[in-house]
Amino acid sequence: MKFERFGLGILKGMTVTVRHLWRHPTVNQYPEQRLNLSRRFRGNELTWDRGKCTGCATCAKSCPQGAIEIVTATNLADNKYEVEKYQVDTGYCIQCGLCVEACPYDAVFMGHAYERARYRRGELVQTNDMLLESPERPRSGYFHPEIAKSLPRQTLLVERIVEKR
Amino acid sequence: MAINDVIHHLPMTATPPDWPGGYWWHWLFFTVVLIGFVLAMVMGAIYIERRVLGRMQSRLGPNRTGPFGLLQVVADGIKLLLKENIVPSNADKVVHVLAPVVALVPAMMIFAVVPFQDGALLADLNIGILYIVAISSISTVGVFMAGWGSNSKYSLLGAMRNIAAVVSYEIPMVLAIVGVVLVAGSLSMNDIVLAQNIPFILLQPLGFLIFFTAGCAEINRSPFDLMEADSEIVAGFHTEYSGMRFVIFYMAEYTEAIAISAIITTLFLGGWRGPLLPPWLWFIIKVIIVFFLMVWTRTTLPRVRIDQLMALAWKFLLPLALVNLFITAVQVLVWPDGLPWLMVVINIAIMVILILIWSKLFKLGWGRVEV
Amino acid sequence: MTTTEMALKTEPFVLNIGPVHPSTHGVYRMRVTLDGEVVLDMEPVFGYLHRGVEKLAEERSYTGFIPLTDRLDYIASMSNNLAYCLAVERLAGVKVPERAEYIRVIMAELQRLANHCIVVGAFFNDCGAYFTPFMYLFREREKILDLFDMVCGQRLTYNYMRIGGLSQDIPDEFLPALKKFLPQMKRFVDEYECFIKQNEILLARAKGVGILSRETAINCGISGPVARASGIKWDLRKADPYSIYDRFEFDIPFGEAGDCYDRYRVRMEEIKQSLRILEQAARQIPPGPVKTEVPHLIRPPAGEAYAHIESPKGELGFYLVSDNSIAPYRCHVRPPSLINLTALREMVRGWKVADLIIIFGSIDITMGEVDR
Numbered sequence: 001m002k003f004e005r006f007g008l009g010i011l012k013g014m015t016v017t018v019r020h021l022w023r024h025p026t027v028n029q030y031p032e033q034r035l036n037l038s039r040r041f042r043g044n045e046l047t048w049d050r051g052k053c054t055g056c057a058t059c060a061k062s063c064p065q066g067a068i069e070i071v072t073a074t075n076l077a078d079n080k081y082e083v084e085k086y087q088v089d090t091g092y093c094i095q096c097g098l099c100v101e102a103c104p105y106d107a108v109f110m111g112h113a114y115e116r117a118r119y120r121r122g123e124l125v126q127t128n129d130m131l132l133e134s135p136e137r138p139r140s141g142y143f144h145p146e147i148a149k150s151l152p153r154q155t156l157l158v159e160r161i162v163e164k165r
Numbered sequence: 166m167a168i169n170d171v172i173h174h175l176p177m178t179a180t181p182p183d184w185p186g187g188y189w190w191h192w193l194f195f196t197v198v199l200i201g202f203v204l205a206m207v208m209g210a211i212y213i214e215r216r217v218l219g220r221m222q223s224r225l226g227p228n229r230t231g232p233f234g235l236l237q238v239v240a241d242g243i244k245l246l247l248k249e250n251i252v253p254s255n256a257d258k259v260v261h262v263l264a265p266v267v268a269l270v271p272a273m274m275i276f277a278v279v280p281f282q283d284g285a286l287l288a289d290l291n292i293g294i295l296y297i298v299a300i301s302s303i304s305t306v307g308v309f310m311a312g313w314g315s316n317s318k319y320s321l322l323g324a325m326r327n328i329a330a331v332v333s334y335e336i337p338m339v340l341a342i343v344g345v346v347l348v349a350g351s352l353s354m355n356d357i358v359l360a361q362n363i364p365f366i367l368l369q370p371l372g373f374l375i376f377f378t379a380g381c382a383e384i385n386r387s388p389f390d391l392m393e394a395d396s397e398i399v400a401g402f403h404t405e406y407s408g409m410r411f412v413i414f415y416m417a418e419y420t421e422a423i424a425i426s427a428i429i430t431t432l433f434l435g436g437w438r439g440p441l442l443p444p445w446l447w448f449i450i451k452v453i454i455v456f457f458l459m460v461w462t463r464t465t466l467p468r469v470r471i472d473q474l475m476a477l478a479w480k481f482l483l484p485l486a487l488v489n490l491f492i493t494a495v496q497v498l499v500w501p502d503g504l505p506w507l508m509v510v511i512n513i514a515i516m517v518i519l520i521l522i523w524s525k526l527f528k529l530g531w532g533r534v535e536v
Numbered sequence: 537m538t539t540t541e542m543a544l545k546t547e548p549f550v551l552n553i554g555p556v557h558p559s560t561h562g563v564y565r566m567r568v569t570l571d572g573e574v575v576l577d578m579e580p581v582f583g584y585l586h587r588g589v590e591k592l593a594e595e596r597s598y599t600g601f602i603p604l605t606d607r608l609d610y611i612a613s614m615s616n617n618l619a620y621c622l623a624v625e626r627l628a629g630v631k632v633p634e635r636a637e638y639i640r641v642i643m644a645e646l647q648r649l650a651n652h653c654i655v656v657g658a659f660f661n662d663c664g665a666y667f668t669p670f671m672y673l674f675r676e677r678e679k680i681l682d683l684f685d686m687v688c689g690q691r692l693t694y695n696y697m698r699i700g701g702l703s704q705d706i707p708d709e710f711l712p713a714l715k716k717f718l719p720q721m722k723r724f725v726d727e728y729e730c731f732i733k734q735n736e737i738l739l740a741r742a743k744g745v746g747i748l749s750r751e752t753a754i755n756c757g758i759s760g761p762v763a764r765a766s767g768i769k770w771d772l773r774k775a776d777p778y779s780i781y782d783r784f785e786f787d788i789p790f791g792e793a794g795d796c797y798d799r800y801r802v803r804m805e806e807i808k809q810s811l812r813i814l815e816q817a818a819r820q821i822p823p824g825p826v827k828t829e830v831p832h833l834i835r836p837p838a839g840e841a842y843a844h845i846e847s848p849k850g851e852l853g854f855y856l857v858s859d860n861s862i863a864p865y866r867c868h869v870r871p872p873s874l875i876n877l878t879a880l881r882e883m884v885r886g887w888k889v890a891d892l893i894i895i896f897g898s899i900d901i902t903m904g905e906v907d908r
Contacts, residue, residue: 007736008734009733009734009735009736009738009739010735010736010737012730012731012734013730013731013732013735016727016730016731017668017731026675026678037685038682038685038686038689039686039707040685040686040687040688040689040704040707041685041689041690042688042689042690061833062597062599062600062832063600064596064597064600064601064603064604094603094693095690096602096603096693096695097689097695097703098599098600098603098695101703102832110689140689142688142689143703143704148707153709154682154685154686156679156682156683156686156713157675157678157679157682158679158682158713158716158717158720159713159716
């Protein structure tokens with residue numbers, strides 16, 4: 001160890017550290033303060049629109065994990081082709097968003113919520129009406145700018161804390 | 166001075182007639198007070214360290230458990246009490262179990278001779294400083310017992326480093342103390358405080374720096390905490406400890422930190438002397454200031470390597486301490502009885518010149534070894 | 537093999553710095569032969585994070601493989617995406633629009649900043665500065681991750697680049713936020729250098745330690761900041777410009793000694809140069825489309841292609857062989873972390889245990905890339 005600068009490097013470092021004592025800490029006290037998520041947040045659930053879905057299964061084909069399972073049937077009474085089962089295994093999903101991009105009818109959206117933990121792994125598999133949009137399961141604006149416009153603005157760290165250095 | 170009366174006179178008068186002496190009441194009172202004080206200060210020190218470390222790192226420290234996070238230490242203690250005590254299978258059981266105790270008790274015994282007020286000590290030994298130097302070396306035996314008894318290579322590495330460091334840094338520490346003793350004229354801690362009309366940090370600035378550095382190295386604090394280096398040897402000598410035994414090691418580390426702070430306060434900063442507030446409050450404030458300095462250096466500085474640590478002790482601090490001792494001895498001998506402030510100025514100038522000269526001459530530890 | 541002339545007989549012992557350790561960056565195991573504190577030999581054992589990514593590529597479509605490339609070097613995901621998309625575009629002959637090229641450069645340089653934030657912070661953590669430099673750098677990395685979050689919705693595995701461009705355009709508030717970020721980062725870098733650059737203890741720990749000579753570096757195929765610190769002036773952005781890097785003005789920092797301190801300095805200077813590139817790109821970005829229309833299940837003509845980029849860790853390359861089906865026939869990744877790791881044994885012998893950890897931290901590896 002050479003003290004060519006007579007310990008000045010150490011002293012300069014210590015002034016920087018002590019200056020942080022009276023700066024605002026970069027801390028967010030969850031759960032009392034919550035930040036606004038990004039408008040294009042790729043949350044852990046999918047939201048399905050039963051009216052628009054035609055059962056074309058493009059989303060299932062484009063999913064790299066194979067997490068989407070679709071069963072269609074012809075309802076012989078009025079000869080309609082309907083989606084009998086639309087099931088997403090949320091535990092297997094890697095939230096890549098390729099299904100949302102692939103859907104030609106805008107029937108699938110990523111979720112915007114993040115406090116959706118479950119106690120059992122079986123409850124992560126969601127079918128049919130569990131996937132519809134509801135106040136706990138809002139839609140995210142990923143790949144859909146019209147939904148993104150209606151979501152609140154994201155909190156950015158560059159804007160929250162501006163220290164004078 | 167009501168407390169003074171209580172301490173000295175009341176126990177003397179409140180003894181039963183056939184009790185051997187009032188000394189035992191004095192001893193009992195002080196033991197209880199000291200153990201309570203040490204434990205309270207340790208908890209306070211852990212809390213201060215975590216909060217200040219957090220603020221310097223631009224985050225908050227613990228602030229959820231209890232108001233302002235004051236009960237965090239209690240929560241940690243309870244959690245560690247409830248953990249399972251794991252002892253490694255081939256470990257030497259007696260050594261492994263006794264090691265924490267041997268590491269903690271000497272650190273607490275240091276407080277027996279630290280004055281909280283004029284004459285308010287557990288034992289006013291007239292060789293107070295010598296007692297402290299002797300006792301503080303016993304903790305090292307505890308650390309080595311921990312390293313050996315754990316039957317793990319990491320622990321042994323940590324314990325070996327610790328012994329090398331502690332033995333090396335004893336010498337500059339003692340030489341810095343001897344400088345203070347020369348100026349004060351007595352080994353007793355109480356007399357040293359009473360002799361500080363000017364705090365000795367101004368009369369012995371080089372001694373303060375040497376003692377602070379050597380003290381930090383003795384108690385394994387950053388930047389010398391390679392004995393328990395988190396990123397190299399997992400946790401050093403206390404890797405294999407869990408549960409209550411780990412609590413004792415943890416407390417031993419902070420007790421030693423508070424002990425070194427208390428010694429620095431007594432030797433260099435003037436102990437309990439101060440204008441308005443009661444003396445014991447001044448003592449606590451000064452201990453907290455010195456501890457804050459230790460936390461500040463911990464936050465800022467990276468760790469040194471073991472051979473650089475030894476080189477710092479033997480090649481940098483030891484010659485400086487010897488020169489400081491020589492100059493102090495000459496000053497005590499020839500200085501006229503007035504003009505203490507001129508001595509302050511001259512000592513500070515000498516310190517700056519010595520550090521400048523020695524920094525130019527000082528060189529690194531070993532580099533790469535040919536394999 | 538005693539290293540001193542004393543009459544004390546010593547024996548070397550083997551220490552296993554295991555896969556679970558506070559400072560092996562990921563699951564990496566080293567069996568180190570020590571004589572006291574001096575390292576005599578080091579044997580690496582890795583493979584703990586092998587997930588068979590190259591085999592999985594043969595079962596996913598070209599677009600479906602992009603999320604998996606994110607998880608190779610999980611600290612610098614945008615670079616992985618970029619390298620893979622360049623390889624497929626070279627294979628299929630797809631041209632990328634101008635705006636997409638500019639946004640790709642912005643993302644890649646922001647990713648370089650974010651990666652160096654982690655690496656330099658972790659390096660100081662290994663040196664022993666108890667998380668303080670780490671926390672300061674992480675604060676700046678948070679700002680960058682917020683920008684990435686705004687663009688593609690995720691903070692770590694972005695899946696943002698597609699074959700033929702990007703998946704979606706940047707939102708309107710991205711460029712103003714970027715322009716606010718750049719001066720803040722500059723001032724932060726100045727303060728950070730004041731904090732730690734001349735710290736004597738850091739100089740003692742890192743200067744002259746773990747020297748990698750120029751010849752060894754060229755022989756082992758080292759690339760990236762490690763090679764530049766050893767004196768090799770090689771940067772793919774200047775030597776073999778991909779995308780539109782030839783339109784920007786920036787310098788290549790390089791060191792002379794090849795020790796840990798030089799690697800840290802090279803990374804800090806690279807941060808400054810990346811800020812320069814970002815400023816120029818943010819000014820020059822043109823309007824336009826961000827993706828050429830390619831089918832979702834693209835079938836490139838049969839052939840092979842190799843594309844390499846200057847990722848923050850070194851030269852990252854993707855080698856693709858196609859047989860005109862929707863999935864590649866073979867995909868091979870040239871991982872810079874693994875190839876930089878092969879020189880570790882040479883760098884470490886003769887130093888002490890403490891230096892071993894520092895040298896390992898300074899060559900910057902991510903186990904996701906080493907093991908794939």
